[in-house]
Amino acid sequence: MIKEISKLIANYASEIPEETIASLIEIPPNSTMGDYALPCFPLAKIYHKNPTNIAEDIKQYIDSANIPFIDKTEVFNGYLNIFVQRNYYIKIVLEQIMNETYISRSIGRNQTICIDYSSPNIAKNFHVGHLRTTVIGNSLYKIYEKLGYKVVRINHLGDWGTQFGKLILAYKNWSSREKVEKEGINELLRIYILFHKEAKDNPKLNEEARSWFLKMEQGDEEALNIWDWFKEISMIQFNHIYQLLGVEFDSFTGESFYMDKVSAVVKELTHKNLLEESQGAKIVNLDKYNMAPCLITKSDGSSIYPSRDLAAILYRKKTFHFTKCLYVTGLEQKLHFAQVFKVIDMMGYDWSNGLIHIPYGLVSISGEKLSTRSGNIVYAEELLKEAILRAEKAIETRNPNLQNKEKTAKMVGIGAIIFHDLFHQRIKNIDFSWDEVLSFEGSTGPYVQYTYARAKSILRKNPDYVSSLDIDFSPLNEDTSFQLVKKLNDYPKAVLYAADSYEPSIIARYVIGLAQEFNKFYHNCSIINSEYKIRLARLCLVFAAQKVMKEAMELLGIQCPEEM
Numbered sequence: 001m002i003k004e005i006s007k008l009i010a011n012y013a014s015e016i017p018e019e020t021i022a023s024l025i026e027i028p029p030n031s032t033m034g035d036y037a038l039p040c041f042p043l044a045k046i047y048h049k050n051p052t053n054i055a056e057d058i059k060q061y062i063d064s065a066n067i068p069f070i071d072k073t074e075v076f077n078g079y080l081n082i083f084v085q086r087n088y089y090i091k092i093v094l095e096q097i098m099n100e101t102y103i104s105r106s107i108g109r110n111q112t113i114c115i116d117y118s119s120p121n122i123a124k125n126f127h128v129g130h131l132r133t134t135v136i137g138n139s140l141y142k143i144y145e146k147l148g149y150k151v152v153r154i155n156h157l158g159d160w161g162t163q164f165g166k167l168i169l170a171y172k173n174w175s176s177r178e179k180v181e182k183e184g185i186n187e188l189l190r191i192y193i194l195f196h197k198e199a200k201d202n203p204k205l206n207e208e209a210r211s212w213f214l215k216m217e218q219g220d221e222e223a224l225n226i227w228d229w230f231k232e233i234s235m236i237q238f239n240h241i242y243q244l245l246g247v248e249f250d251s252f253t254g255e256s257f258y259m260d261k262v263s264a265v266v267k268e269l270t271h272k273n274l275l276e277e278s279q280g281a282k283i284v285n286l287d288k289y290n291m292a293p294c295l296i297t298k299s300d301g302s303s304i305y306p307s308r309d310l311a312a313i314l315y316r317k318k319t320f321h322f323t324k325c326l327y328v329t330g331l332e333q334k335l336h337f338a339q340v341f342k343v344i345d346m347m348g349y350d351w352s353n354g355l356i357h358i359p360y361g362l363v364s365i366s367g368e369k370l371s372t373r374s375g376n377i378v379y380a381e382e383l384l385k386e387a388i389l390r391a392e393k394a395i396e397t398r399n400p401n402l403q404n405k406e407k408t409a410k411m412v413g414i415g416a417i418i419f420h421d422l423f424h425q426r427i428k429n430i431d432f433s434w435d436e437v438l439s440f441e442g443s444t445g446p447y448v449q450y451t452y453a454r455a456k457s458i459l460r461k462n463p464d465y466v467s468s469l470d471i472d473f474s475p476l477n478e479d480t481s482f483q484l485v486k487k488l489n490d491y492p493k494a495v496l497y498a499a500d501s502y503e504p505s506i507i508a509r510y511v512i513g514l515a516q517e518f519n520k521f522y523h524n525c526s527i528i529n530s531e532y533k534i535r536l537a538r539l540c541l542v543f544a545a546q547k548v549m550k551e552a553m554e555l556l557g558i559q560c561p562e563e564m
């Protein structure tokens with residue numbers, strides 16, 4: 001609608017681009033001031049007239065043009081208030097939802113976007129921080145897919161580095177096959193911590209660990225077998241979490257995959273005169289850009305995190321021909337990505353501006369930083385299981401006769417965690433409190449799920465509704481229904497804005513607003529007690545609302561139970 005209106009006004013004010021007009025149009029806080037309003041103050045300078053006169057002129061132009069979707073216009077305090085022809089508007093909005101034409105898949109033009117997300121470190125527990133990258137990345141995948149992009153979902157596992165030399169040595173010294181098999185990642189973590197403690201008194205252990213890592217880099221069979229097995233053990237936990245979250249990947253090529261591709265990067269950097277020696281290590285100097293140097297190889301020649309990322313970028317470009325490659329990690333890696341992207345730019349690749357870091361803030365629980373020592377839950381798996389348990393209890397009290405309680409509790413518990421993670425702006429630090437996350441009121445996942453289930457139950461109880469557009473929508477003219485229609489109309493805009501700003505929170509906020517509008521409608525507009533014609537129109541609106549609600553939640557990676 002904003003587009004239609006700006007087009008119309010641009011016909012009159014041809015000096016001003018349509019997009020500028022669109023960006024000026026506001027939605028008045030109160031519908032007595034119109035459905036849309038154009039503040040004419042910014043136009044005053046261009047036309048050398050006062051805003052009220054400009055508004056009057058545009059009003060005259062619109063009124064004389066007899067536009068079918070505009071009911072009336074009013075001038076007030078330098079604003080042009082526009083009232084749309086409600087019947088016309090409602091039909092267009094509902095038609096687009098029924099026919100699923102509200103979001104165009106042609107936006108992505110089949111371009112490829114790689115998303116590097118989740119990417120946990122082998123032999124370490126999956127932390128709640130990794131939960132955030134996992135759900136943000138998964139939601140971005142769904143959003144871009146919806147818009148018609150080809151998305152490659154990459155899990156860049158942290159499966160290479162000196163720490164594995166330490167781990168192999170620690171395993172040989174202080175653990176056993178049985179223990180690792182029984183305790184999984186916890187045992188690997190135990191011996192890793194033990195290694196650091198022991199190495200304090202016995203620095204020779206560090207030397208030995210380094211030589212194990214060198215063996216790995218040189219392809220030593222024994223070292224690689226142990227490492228591979230550590231990876232297997234870790235993947236059991238990771239896969240379990242992905243299964244709970246319903247998250248999948250196209251590729252698990254982690255850091256180890258790029259280890260033997262670093263020498264080609266070194267060659268290319270040398271050839272392009274970008275490499276410098278510094279205390280035996282090789283670096284790219286970034287003084288000119290006010291950044292610390294980017295480390296390429298260590299003094300023993302081994303590869304390192306940044307150089308493996310450089311190799312990964314070149315590999316991904318060659319393999320997937322991406323237009324964008326996104327990296328979803330904590331804010332603390334900001335410098336790392338700035339350095340690596342800069343090096344790609346210095347290598348002369350003009351597509352380096354398609355490399356984008358998508359940072360996010362920290363998670364705390366009830367105001368406390370997460371730490372195992374303080375007894376706060378740090379591990380994603382524990383958190384998810386606890387959420388399911390608590391959802392089970394809530395359902396037991398609210399609706400003890402519900403069918404499929406277990407399945408519903410899973411959707412509600414997991415959905416609550418994902419929603420909470422995505423509702424907050426990415427970059428903000430978030431605090432986690434169980435009461436807030438699992439509440440059925442407020443800005444929570446369960447609130448939206450519950451609203452969706454309510455809409456579904458209305459449709460079930462009224463089997464005479466037809467999801468057809470061949471009905472009279474005029475009963476939806478009154479304010480509460482019309483506000484809901486307007487909210488539905490905002491959905492495509494929210495999806496586009498979320499995609500442009502890499503910000504799933506925009507969709508999470510949108511869907512809360514939608515659920516609120518729906519509940520207002522539900523309380524004000526009776527369905528069962530209204531006459532047939534009104535009932536049909538209202539049911540059609542319920543149908544549209546539940547459809548958008550479900551889809552918006554799917555874009556966040558959250559499932560909605562049909563009953564709750």
Ligand code: ARG
Nearest residue numbers: 116119120121156158309329
């Ligand atoms: N494994 C890293 C971590 O846990 C994240 C990797 C992000 N991706 C990348 N290509 N560097 O912090």
